[in-house]
Amino acid sequence: MLTKIYAEVCVNIPALKTNKPYHYSIPENIKDILSPGHKVLVPFGNTNAEGYVVGFTEKAEVEDVKGILKIIDRQIVIPAPLIELAKWMSRRYLCPLAKILECIAPSGIKTRTSQIITLRHEKLNDKFMQDIQCYAPLQWRIINLLKNSEKGLLEYKTLKRELKNKNIYSSLRKLEEKGIVHIDKQEKTGVKRKLVKSATLLYDSSVMDFGTICDEYGIKSSIQKKILKEILNRKEISLVELSTILGISYSGVYSSAKALEKRNIIKLENKEIRRDPYMKPYENPANLTPTDEQKNVLELIDECLERVNGQKILVHGVTGSGKTEIYLRAVEKILNMGKGAIVLVPEISLASQIVESFKNRFGDLVAVLHSRLSAGERYDEWRRILDSEARVVVGARSAVFAPVKDLGIIVVDEEHENTYKQEEDPKYHAREVAEKRIELEKGLLVLGSATPSIETYYKGKRGEYIITNLKKRVNNRPMPVVELIDMRKELKSNNKSIFSRRLHSCIKQALKNNEQIILFLNRRGFSTFILCRDCGFVMKCPHCDISLTYHFDTKDLKCHYCGFEKKVPDFCPQCKGSAIRYFGIGTQRIEQEIKKFFPDCRILRMDMDNTRKKGAHERILETFKKRKADILIGTQMITKGLDFPGVSLVGVITADTSLNLPDFRAGERTFQLVMQVAGRAGRGDVPGRVIVQTYNPRHYSLQHAVNCDYKNFYAKEIILRERFNYPPFSEMANITIKSQEEEKVKVCAIQLGAVIKEKFAKLWCIMGPSPAPIYKLRDKYRWQITIKGKSLDGLEPLLEFKRGIIEKYSNVSIDIDINPIFSL
Numbered sequence: 001m002l003t004k005i006y007a008e009v010c011v012n013i014p015a016l017k018t019n020k021p022y023h024y025s026i027p028e029n030i031k032d033i034l035s036p037g038h039k040v041l042v043p044f045g046n047t048n049a050e051g052y053v054v055g056f057t058e059k060a061e062v063e064d065v066k067g068i069l070k071i072i073d074r075q076i077v078i079p080a081p082l083i084e085l086a087k088w089m090s091r092r093y094l095c096p097l098a099k100i101l102e103c104i105a106p107s108g109i110k111t112r113t114s115q116i117i118t119l120r121h122e123k124l125n126d127k128f129m130q131d132i133q134c135y136a137p138l139q140w141r142i143i144n145l146l147k148n149s150e151k152g153l154l155e156y157k158t159l160k161r162e163l164k165n166k167n168i169y170s171s172l173r174k175l176e177e178k179g180i181v182h183i184d185k186q187e188k189t190g191v192k193r194k195l196v197k198s199a200t201l202l203y204d205s206s207v208m209d210f211g212t213i214c215d216e217y218g219i220k221s222s223i224q225k226k227i228l229k230e231i232l233n234r235k236e237i238s239l240v241e242l243s244t245i246l247g248i249s250y251s252g253v254y255s256s257a258k259a260l261e262k263r264n265i266i267k268l269e270n271k272e273i274r275r276d277p278y279m280k281p282y283e284n285p286a287n288l289t290p291t292d293e294q295k296n297v298l299e300l301i302d303e304c305l306e307r308v309n310g311q312k313i314l315v316h317g318v319t320g321s322g323k324t325e326i327y328l329r330a331v332e333k334i335l336n337m338g339k340g341a342i343v344l345v346p347e348i349s350l351a352s353q354i355v356e357s358f359k360n361r362f363g364d365l366v367a368v369l370h371s372r373l374s375a376g377e378r379y380d381e382w383r384r385i386l387d388s389e390a391r392v393v394v395g396a397r398s399a400v401f402a403p404v405k406d407l408g409i410i411v412v413d414e415e416h417e418n419t420y421k422q423e424e425d426p427k428y429h430a431r432e433v434a435e436k437r438i439e440l441e442k443g444l445l446v447l448g449s450a451t452p453s454i455e456t457y458y459k460g461k462r463g464e465y466i467i468t469n470l471k472k473r474v475n476n477r478p479m480p481v482v483e484l485i486d487m488r489k490e491l492k493s494n495n496k497s498i499f500s501r502r503l504h505s506c507i508k509q510a511l512k513n514n515e516q517i518i519l520f521l522n523r524r525g526f527s528t529f530i531l532c533r534d535c536g537f538v539m540k541c542p543h544c545d546i547s548l549t550y551h552f553d554t555k556d557l558k559c560h561y562c563g564f565e566k567k568v569p570d571f572c573p574q575c576k577g578s579a580i581r582y583f584g585i586g587t588q589r590i591e592q593e594i595k596k597f598f599p600d601c602r603i604l605r606m607d608m609d610n611t612r613k614k615g616a617h618e619r620i621l622e623t624f625k626k627r628k629a630d631i632l633i634g635t636q637m638i639t640k641g642l643d644f645p646g647v648s649l650v651g652v653i654t655a656d657t658s659l660n661l662p663d664f665r666a667g668e669r670t671f672q673l674v675m676q677v678a679g680r681a682g683r684g685d686v687p688g689r690v691i692v693q694t695y696n697p698r699h700y701s702l703q704h705a706v707n708c709d710y711k712n713f714y715a716k717e718i719i720l721r722e723r724f725n726y727p728p729f730s731e732m733a734n735i736t737i738k739s740q741e742e743e744k745v746k747v748c749a750i751q752l753g754a755v756i757k758e759k760f761a762k763l764w765c766i767m768g769p770s771p772a773p774i775y776k777l778r779d780k781y782r783w784q785i786t787i788k789g790k791s792l793d794g795l796e797p798l799l800e801f802k803r804g805i806i807e808k809y810s811n812v813s814i815d816i817d818i819n820p821i822f823s824l
């Protein structure tokens, strides 16, 4: 253990380009308690800044070391293993530590300093206080604003705003000199604990009943009587609740309660309540007896838990094999061992079903974290975890940072999903971070998937993970029958509809049998490009190198990358002709076609366009689950993990969208997609049927998907990966240079490329610089450099090169993405 002489503090100014922690001396009074993960206030430049203690050192780098001013939060905000994890991430993803810590601690706990101006009440009655003659006009206005404020105090910012005057500071100083006001600094957190006014009875209700109190105190007001009655019933009740129960306005309740308080009958207090994003009542958990296959996996998990040192398991189980039940039981074991658990799920639409299972099983011990929570909800859930009130965290990728103490297990459900990769800085992969965290905390990692990523399965084959299988569906339900439909033949037979004859008749049959249908297409909107048939002009986004998508509901053309919108022109902007035609299909088009062919069926659509609002996902899925709709049409959001027993038919409108992506993962994506979509069929008593339409029926991904044959798909894919030296046989770093100035990007890219080649060419294969596949995006031109090699250890100098370029050229930004999922 190092002697604590200096603290290493990572100052929380994300704009700061340096990655190094700063050294501060430690005042004696906090020396014993100060630990890594404490949030502290330190002098920084001309101001004070907050930061996190990330370590200790015996030698300071500079001579003139300043001291820590104070500990902001007594509680350790970032537990030690997470500090270690952050340092590792900073090296792995070439991202400043401050940025990573910012991502680990929710925004709510960040504090800002504000100045509070308080009127000195003891001076209020002084003569000169009342004498306008004593003050300059601005000073007089300040005094009156303060007098009229609720508590006789105002924030500096508010005062400034009220007075529409930037130069009030000297006036305030003068008032302070005269002893009229105080100017104080106050730290405020962005999000506060939520407080509500609650009333409690000051009497023992068994001694004095309602009648006695009313008589004794002569309570006549009927509102006061009603309030008193409720309080007698409940001992404690919030005023908001009272107002709802009694149907009286809040202010009405408040004034009557105040009157009761004045007579010392009740007490009014601010009580903290937690914002609870999960508003459903818990249901009784299903009591399931594990199947033999589930038992085997659980026994294996038991064995691993006995060993406790960073074990890793891949649960490769077909869709519907009951993986959730395994997670639940594994987590239960962990809780019994006194440890905590994190369960990562790819998306919140999916989470809602799994959240339900966990909430039903473990109740309030479960905290839910995901990006759709409000800042306040997020803060409260996070606090509950930090205080160990919640021991199980279910959430999307950033939940991997949840400050769970004594973490025993991380489950990554649907580990192959792309949503685990964060596309903004820090560009981490949650599965990889989970793996590292488990190593640091010596827990158990459980990855689950029906279609494991090639990387994960490869690691399993090499012995880094224990692979365990669930080959059968629960209750021996059969795997769905998958059929490929060759759309070229449809065209030849003169069927120009987007539905093949086979899919059409299956939809008809399913509707007739009262069974539900899912139709999948990975493109939202109505048509994906519009073209003038006379001159060949394609409508493109003026800000991006992307064709615009037509949206039927709003009659708009939209850019799916930057959000640009415009009305559909009546004439071609180029040749002024009127032969504008729509090509490519999106989910809205399917909706319209279905309406045309099956006018009586009830349709739901689910894609990015109609799920932006909070709760929209859940509402659509609820409706479908309750069988209030026959057909659900959607993008990839509907492929994942959903369990709808009523669905007997799944149609993939075209498998070619993902097959034709210019990406080495196209084959893997397509296989996963068809398998996942297929997994939605036949989960109830009716066997499932899956119809996949394609122009490439011979493609190996589709051929193996038809047979639900992961092993042979993997065997074929891994050979291709090795031959072309793609992951998992190599690692890649993608560097994107961006600027609004076309010439400048090119110059920078070439310069950066030269530096990289000079330093790294011996170690790694370097491709580019060259214009990016999408050359222009959101008005920025883009060039790329790709570095590929066995391992990317030792890439840190790249951060220095990047800094060199950015400092030299203005308006240029450089993105570094380690093992990118998509390369735009």
Ligand code: ADP
Pocket (backbone or CB within 6 Å): 286, 288, 289, 290, 291, 294, 317, 318, 319, 320, 321, 322, 323, 324, 325, 474, 475, 643
């Ligand atoms: P997966 O995640 O592997 O696709 P799920 O966990 O969604 O599968 O389980 C599929 C269905 O089987 C769920 O409705 C679940 O309640 C049910 N199930 C799971 N385990 C059992 C069991 N041992 N006995 C009966 N039903 C089970």
Ligand code: ZN
Pocket (backbone or CB within 6 Å): 541, 542, 543, 544, 546, 559, 560, 561, 562, 563, 564, 778
């Ligand atoms: Zn655009």
